[in-house]
Amino acid sequence: MLRGGADDCVPDTSDPVELAARIEAKLRRVPVPVENLLLDPRTGLYSQPHFLGELDRELKRADDSRSGGVVAMVGVAEMAALEARLGPRVRREVAERLAGVAEKLGGVCDRLGWDDDGRLLMLMPGVDEDTARSTLQKFANTVAGTRFVVADENVRLTPAIGWTPLTDCPDRDQAVDQARDAVAESIRHRDLRPVKYAAWMRGAPRGRRRVTVAVQALLSALSPLFVLVLGVAIPFVFYQQMYELGWDVGSAAYWVVVGGLIVSAVLIVLECLFSLDAASRPERPAQPYPPASAVIAAYLPNEAATIVDTVESFLRLDYPNELEIVLAYNTPHPMPVEDTLREMARRDPRLVLLPVAGSTSKAQNINAAVTRVRGDMVGIFDADHHPAPDAFKNAWHWLSHGYDVVQGHCVIRNGESSWVAKLVGVEFEAIYAVSHPGRTRLYTFGVFGGSNGFWRTDLLARTRMHGSMLTEDIDATMRALHEGAKIATDRTLVSRELAPTTVKALWNQRSRWAQGWLQVSLKYLWRAMRSPAFTFRQKAGLFVLLGWREVQPWLTLQILPVLLYAAWRAGGPGELDWAVPLGLLATLFTLSAGVVQALFAWRLAIPELRRRRAWFWRYLFVATFFYSHFKNIVARQALLKEVLRDQQWRVTPRSGGGKAVPRA
Structure with missing residues (x-):
């Protein structure tokens, strides 16, 4: 009771005279304002003035000893909404809950305070930046994975952590201001990552001048030439020079290329074979169906033409418990379609509209929705998806049997729109009906593909999406797998989406995918x-998924410098023996792998596409002689774009007027 703020505590059997004396003594005591106390009597935290005094002492100590240290501030992204709904008392309660987590974790934070806005203040003296960042990240993950009771309401909180080294701060006011600016940046992303203060957060220029941007644009435009220089010219010159020195490296490179082609073909065939034995969905759930939530992430200017149809398809879903549909969207300006959406939400309370102010990415929209959802299971969808009516019900069959995530089967619904859409339609069958299930069976882990994926809400709340990654879905997959999550793949969990309809749109989409995969490979492979x-077995799969996929496009390109070298050494192209048996066999085997993949895609495709055999024949021809090379070119370009730090997100245009593929 004393820790809860009581001034005194006496037993029920106390003598009345003693009790009266105690009360009189309390009444005569001169009251002391709470802000003048060293510790807040209710939260046990340093009041702001006393915390600043402690910070002052540490700043002087840092100047004297140069031992470093960090001051951090923890805000809560949902604070404004909580205060509007529950009143200003939530500030103190939220700070108290956050402090409880910090005290339970222990570590290098030995002084905790709070300010009038309910933000937690953390002083971490004598620690280096890596230790501070690691400690703050652990704190953020723990907070995000905990349900708190605030003002008698069960809530999730998104900690927004900003921090700054003490050695960078001349005084306490600047230290607190810098941490506050970093908190504001962290709130924008809601991805749980502690943000270190940088000067640009206060309006200082980032250091990228127009000249730098222009040079970067020029280098990006010349990247095809750089690919030829890097992948063809330099190896050819290297083979020549090594031959002059007595080393026939070019001939060895030929066999390396042949071996690489064979390995790639074998991996494709293995995935196809294992896809036939993919795990089947459990027939019945192991637990009753819980409340569930669907999160639709949308950028309205791009998806205004499709979003109403999408929302209507979600409102038709069949689920035996409560199902809420959260439309988390961002838009730079009000749009007429928002009036239509508000009317739909008024008619059906299952639809929750969540405009995300300041958002610039799908990741930010999803992160904003995570703490808003009420379901124990969350399905994540892009704004053009129409899931099957029983999708959520079937997804729970997996999650109730111990899985944490299940990735469904994305099917193209506008295949009649263009030859590009037809191509992508068959490719998606090769990916979602063959490769994903086969890889999951072969390597014992699945991959979340960004849409039509169903998560346990607790895991998604701890994982979040990182908007700095171009493929935030694969990044989230890797972090979830590191945490021990089990990810299943189910090709019968169908959701229909729109494919790019032009080569330019396809190029932009696949460029982002390729560069995003490269980012994940660089970050997580080793x-x-x-x-x-x-x-x-899982490490072998991750090496193939993150390592071999990045090496293979450059390895296949080596056939050009190897042939040039062979022609140079033989005295001209006419002197070459083109009918090398093993080389021809390797080429035929590689081409046959594409045939096998197309055959399996047709065999395992959904009925509405399997009837369209002409699409698969066209895919086989185009993929063999054009599309495979197209994807390799995209992958090689992605490496140069990442080196040049060209990470611009180009949205895939959506149109509501595409022709749909008739369903079975």
């Missing part, structure tokens, strides 16, 4: 190889 969280 970490995964060293991690005890993965089995040998």
